[in-house]
Amino acid sequence: MQSFICPFCSLLCDDIRLEIKNNSFVPLNSNCLILKKSLKRKIKDHFPRIKGKKTTMSIAIEELAKLIKKSKSILFAGMGTDTKGTKVSLDILDKFGGTIDHFSGDSYSKNLKSIQEIGGVYITLAELKNRCDTIIIIETTDQTVPRLFEKYIFPKETINKIKKRKIVYIGSKKPQFLLKNKNRFAFNSIYLNSQNLLNLISQLRQKINNNSLDSTKDKNLTFLFKLLKNTNYGSIILSASELDKDLCDLIINEINLLIQDLNKFTRFAGMFLSGIHHLVTVNEVLLWQTGFPIRTNFSKGYPRHNIDQFSTTRLLAKKEVDLVVWIDSFHEEKITFKKNIKSVLLGIPTHPQKKNADIFIPLGTPGLDHNSHLFRVDKVVSMHLKKIRNISLPSVFEVLSKVKERI
Numbered sequence: 001m002q003s004f005i006c007p008f009c010s011l012l013c014d015d016i017r018l019e020i021k022n023n024s025f026v027p028l029n030s031n032c033l034i035l036k037k038s039l040k041r042k043i044k045d046h047f048p049r050i051k052g053k054k055t056t057m058s059i060a061i062e063e064l065a066k067l068i069k070k071s072k073s074i075l076f077a078g079m080g081t082d083t084k085g086t087k088v089s090l091d092i093l094d095k096f097g098g099t100i101d102h103f104s105g106d107s108y109s110k111n112l113k114s115i116q117e118i119g120g121v122y123i124t125l126a127e128l129k130n131r132c133d134t135i136i137i138i139e140t141t142d143q144t145v146p147r148l149f150e151k152y153i154f155p156k157e158t159i160n161k162i163k164k165r166k167i168v169y170i171g172s173k174k175p176q177f178l179l180k181n182k183n184r185f186a187f188n189s190i191y192l193n194s195q196n197l198l199n200l201i202s203q204l205r206q207k208i209n210n211n212s213l214d215s216t217k218d219k220n221l222t223f224l225f226k227l228l229k230n231t232n233y234g235s236i237i238l239s240a241s242e243l244d245k246d247l248c249d250l251i252i253n254e255i256n257l258l259i260q261d262l263n264k265f266t267r268f269a270g271m272f273l274s275g276i277h278h279l280v281t282v283n284e285v286l287l288w289q290t291g292f293p294i295r296t297n298f299s300k301g302y303p304r305h306n307i308d309q310f311s312t313t314r315l316l317a318k319k320e321v322d323l324v325v326w327i328d329s330f331h332e333e334k335i336t337f338k339k340n341i342k343s344v345l346l347g348i349p350t351h352p353q354k355k356n357a358d359i360f361i362p363l364g365t366p367g368l369d370h371n372s373h374l375f376r377v378d379k380v381v382s383m384h385l386k387k388i389r390n391i392s393l394p395s396v397f398e399v400l401s402k403v404k405e406r407i
């Protein structure tokens, strides 16, 4: 049996036990679908490829170095990597200019705009688990970070022995984990579309700030008003990627303002979930190296950050880059190819688009095939993950360090 810190989403569960059979792994104590699916992938070949044809690692690295030297405008996209992978990507961008973005850039940018305008108050996973007497989950299913519900919202025990925790789900989707366990865990649900969700939060803010329900007959509003007024330590959990795209900015802004309103008389904080590609890790490295998050460009010799101008979708659509280096060392996220833009994929060996890239270089997964550091979703913990699989697949750091030597 092998202890394992799971690298497949930003929850970084450190309680996983694996059974090892012929270099393949079976989770013994978790039914997390992302974990199971990720460990089941069978690696049939791990050859680098140039235009779909098998080649050697040294030739692929040489060709990538040539493309980077020739490029006038590089984009590092996806960025599914760890701290060392991000650092070496930044070293190359520092020397050659170019832009860095991430798979979760679109949803993160909505959150970032709101933080830049009005600020934010955030909670850690330990506070969520041990202190919160009220948890409001907005439009978040168990697909973003699957074990969040069982580990932190309905834990078997808490340090503070919280007995009466109120859980409310608000949104348009059915939260499967909650519904499957409705006989075990008490929770309230309010099913609303995004427009009504926005209205509800705005009205709630108004009532909270007036400290009065006036003559409202809205049952949901009355219920939430009373609940929040009696909360000692509350949290709102939100997954921006699951919100309606058109109203996402407004909803996030209203939630951040609601949290500020609530902090005038109680303690309340938010947790914005960022999914499976370790955006938090990439952002933390960027912030300590440059002072800016993703969507930063280095072509003028200093970092310039712009969340709209430097989005992957926009840069590819406007053909403002001539080389895109996609990095995905955890999953098999679909990537975009554009005519007249060279595409390089540094990805896991089972990636279904590996034959479509100009250059494909197979990678190991951090915490599975090599030691690694990753940041947890609440940013306060950096986890050290240890290699457990014996397979000769390089890390992003190893590949890009060799590229760096050649350029």
Ligand code: SF4
Binding pocket: 006, 007, 008, 009, 010, 011, 012, 013, 030, 032, 033, 034, 035, 145, 146, 147, 148
């Ligand atoms: S919730 Fe995330 S970290 Fe935990 S086992 Fe599932 S994929 Fe891994």
